Amino acid sequence: xxxxxxxxxxxFALVVALVLLFxxxxxxxxxxxxxxxxxxLQFPPKVWSLRWYWSYxxxxxxxxxxxxxxxxxxxxTVIALPMGVAAAYALNATTWRVLRWCQLILLMPLMVPIIIxxxxxxxxxxxxxxxxxxxxxxxxxTMLALPYVxxxxxxxxxxxxxxxxxxxxxxxxxxxxxxxxVTLPQIKPSLVSAGLFAFITSLDETVVALFISxxxxxxxxxxxxxxxxxxxxxxxxxISSLLILCSLILVLAAGRRTAEA
Amino acid sequence: xxxxxALRRAAIKEDALVLCLLAPAMLVVGLLLLLPLSWLAVQSxxxxxxxxLEYYRRLVEDSTYLDTFLTTFRISALVTLLSVILGYPVAYxxxxxxxxxxxxxxxxxxxxxxxxxLVRCYAWLVLLQRRGLVNQVLTGSxxxxxxxxxxxxxxxxxxxxxxxxxxxxxxxLYGVMQKIPQDLLVASSSLGAKPMTTFLRVxxxxxxxxxxxxxxxxxxxxxxxxxxxxxxxxxxxxxxxxLVQRDVEIFNQWGPASAASVVLLxxxxxxxxxxxxxxxxxxxxxxx
Numbered sequence: 377x378x379x380x381x382x383x384x385x386x387x388f389a390l391v392v393a394l395v396l397l398f399x400x401x402x403x404x405x406x407x408x409x410x411x412x413x414x415x416x417l418q419f420p421p422k423v424w425s426l427r428w429y430w431s432y433x434x435x436x437x438x439x440x441x442x443x444x445x446x447x448x449x450x451x452x453t454v455i456a457l458p459m460g461v462a463a464a465y466a467l468n469a470t471t472w473r474v475l476r477w478c479q480l481i482l483l484m485p486l487m488v489p490i491i492i493x494x495x496x497x498x499x500x501x502x503x504x505x506x507x508x509x510x511x512x513x514x515x516x517x518t519m520l521a522l523p524y525v526x527x528x529x530x531x532x533x534x535x536x537x538x539x540x541x542x543x544x545x546x547x548x549x550x551x552x553x554x555x556x557x558v559t560l561p562q563i564k565p566s567l568v569s570a571g572l573f574a575f576i577t578s579l580d581e582t583v584v585a586l587f588i589s590x591x592x593x594x595x596x597x598x599x600x601x602x603x604x605x606x607x608x609x610x611x612x613x614x615i616s617s618l619l620i621l622c623s624l625i626l627v628l629a630a631g632r633r634t635a636e637a
Numbered sequence: 638x639x640x641x642x643a644l645r646r647a648a649i650k651e652d653a654l655v656l657c658l659l660a661p662a663m664l665v666v667g668l669l670l671l672l673p674l675s676w677l678a679v680q681s682x683x684x685x686x687x688x689x690l691e692y693y694r695r696l697v698e699d700s701t702y703l704d705t706f707l708t709t710f711r712i713s714a715l716v717t718l719l720s721v722i723l724g725y726p727v728a729y730x731x732x733x734x735x736x737x738x739x740x741x742x743x744x745x746x747x748x749x750x751x752x753x754x755l756v757r758c759y760a761w762l763v764l765l766q767r768r769g770l771v772n773q774v775l776t777g778s779x780x781x782x783x784x785x786x787x788x789x790x791x792x793x794x795x796x797x798x799x800x801x802x803x804x805x806x807x808x809x810l811y812g813v814m815q816k817i818p819q820d821l822l823v824a825s826s827s828l829g830a831k832p833m834t835t836f837l838r839v840x841x842x843x844x845x846x847x848x849x850x851x852x853x854x855x856x857x858x859x860x861x862x863x864x865x866x867x868x869x870x871x872x873x874x875x876x877x878x879x880l881v882q883r884d885v886e887i888f889n890q891w892g893p894a895s896a897a898s899v900v901l902l903x904x905x906x907x908x909x910x911x912x913x914x915x916x917x918x919x920x921x922x923x924x925x
Contacts, residue, residue: 384833388726388730391723391726392726392727392730392742395723395724395726395727395803396727396742396745396746398723398800398803399745399746399749399800399803399804400745400748400749401760401764402749402752402756402757402760402761402764402800403748403749403752403756403757403760405760405763405764405770406756406759406760406763409760409763459661459662459665460662462658462659462661462662463658463659463661463662463663465658466654466655466656466658466659467659469651469654469655470651470652470655472655475655478659478663479919479924480918480919481663481666481667481671482662482663482666483918483919483922483924484666484670484671485666485670486922487857487905487906487909487918487922488670488674488861488902488905489857489860489861489862489878489901489902489905490861490863491861491863491877491878491881491882491898492674492677492861492881492898492901492902493670493673495677495881495882495885495894495898496670496673496674496676496677496898497669497673498885499673499676499677499680499891500669500672500673500676515665515669516669518665518669519665519666519669519670522662522665522666523922526662526924527922527923527924530924531924551654576751580753580754582754582755582864583863583864587885587886597753597755600755600759601755601864601868604755604758604759604762604868605867605868608759608762612759613759616753616755616756616759616760619752619753619756620752620756623748623751623752623753624748624751626751627747627748627751
């Protein structure tokens with residue numbers, strides 16, 4: 377029996393610990409930063425305060441951007457989810473060769489570099505007058521969210537035995553009702569994660585929003601990006617902490633959902 | 638017994654349903670992705686006079702464009718290499734440690750993964766600045782004499798990009814490693830192989846597809862990455878994505894921007910097409 381603490385084992389543990397520290401460091405640093413009183417970036421903060429949280433909640437521009445982002449993300453989820461579910465159902469139902477191509481096309485938004493998507497969409501929007509509109513943002517975000525919805529729902533459908541739906545239909549339900557009554561409840565966990573993915577994809581999307589949002593319809597990501605590029609406003613630390621809190625809640629919610637399933 | 642024609646009608650109905658269900662999603666991707674991409678492609682070979690290859694010629698002849706492409710490839714390759722080297726041990730730990738520790742390791746990968754890229758850029762700007770925490774710790778411990786320039790240059794770009802890419806390496810790799818049957822490792826050591834031999838001859842080859850999937854994903858995302866290089870590179874390290882953005886938003890030069898986009902897109906899709914022969918693209922993108 378060899379000892380538990382050999383040199384390679386210690387070296388291995390050290391590397392893993394250092395990489396994990398590297399991964400967690402930014403998340404760990406932002407929260408204390410947001411409670412600092414200083415105007416300049418410093419860590420650890422000398423005096424604690426809530427002033428950057430107030431400056432976020434009292435700023436009309438930030439509040440408006442938050443409202444736009446939440447609205448766009450909600451609309452994107454509402455549109456992308458049923459579309460993605462329908463497409464996943466169709467892809468799961470048959471084994472045509474053509475369908476592999478359809479699936480690849482629907483996954484394309486994940487393959488094409490986002491900067492190319494953004495400039496292409498901007499180019500088209502400029503011609504049809506969709507630049508700086510909520511509609512334009514929702515449409516572009518729906519396209520970007522579709523592959524995530526598709527992947528999540530397909531995973532759910534592959535684990536589901538379609539025979540059950542067949543049984544319901546052979547007992548006289550029409551196909552749509554059989555889907556709603558039998559299939560849908562059983563793939564609910566993957567629907568929840570699909571919805572979460574769609575919502576977060578939109579909320580988090582920056583590059584397309586940089587190109588096509590503006591005026592009264594700027595997203596929070598566009599404002600954050602501009603603020604980070606031009607001059608660093610510590611309000612961002614407060615917003616960042618709130619965003620980290622949101623993603624923690626979502627990760628936990630998603631984790632519990634999958635644990636229940 | 639249903640007649641042949643009734644069966645055929647049912648089959649046609651089934652096909653029609655499949656098409657109807659796919660239509661909305663295909664329409665959205667067609668109008669908002671394929672149409673803009675074709676438009677860019679047309680724009681890249683078209684000027685006021687008609688057909689032209691001038692923009693592509695400029696990509697090769699103008700050293701800014703060529704250098705930018707080379708820098709982009711170099712940084713992407715470096716970040717991919719670092720992700721494999723640093724990501725492999727973490728994925729291995731997550732796959733082989735007891736449940737509690739594995740969950741902890743995975744949580745520490747997933748939490749930053751779910752944190753907005755902008756938030757992470759902000760944190761790195763704070764951490765890596767001249768009088769930031771990293772420089773304080775390094776000078777305080779006597780490892781270096783004066784503060785290092787860690788941000789607003791290529792170092793900042795690489796650190797920030799690596800941070801975004803590591804989870805894209807670790808998570809698929811973990812997925813593959815987790816499926817490697819424990820029995821094989823037990824069998825190998827019961828036949829007399831030392832732990833290192835078992836790892837090198839059994840575990841490492843079996844985790845190969847995961848390494849390939851993760852590395853391709855990381856390399857390709859790096860090639861078109863915009864946010865972090867823009868914010869942490871301080872305008873010194875120009876990548877293809879930044880070139881496209883400047884051509885479009887500042888100079889309103891659609892020709893060169895389109896040509897650069899088409900080349901970048903061709904490279905990315907080419908990589909996916911090549912790798913598809915080893916690991917299906919759907920797998921790399923996360924379809925099970």
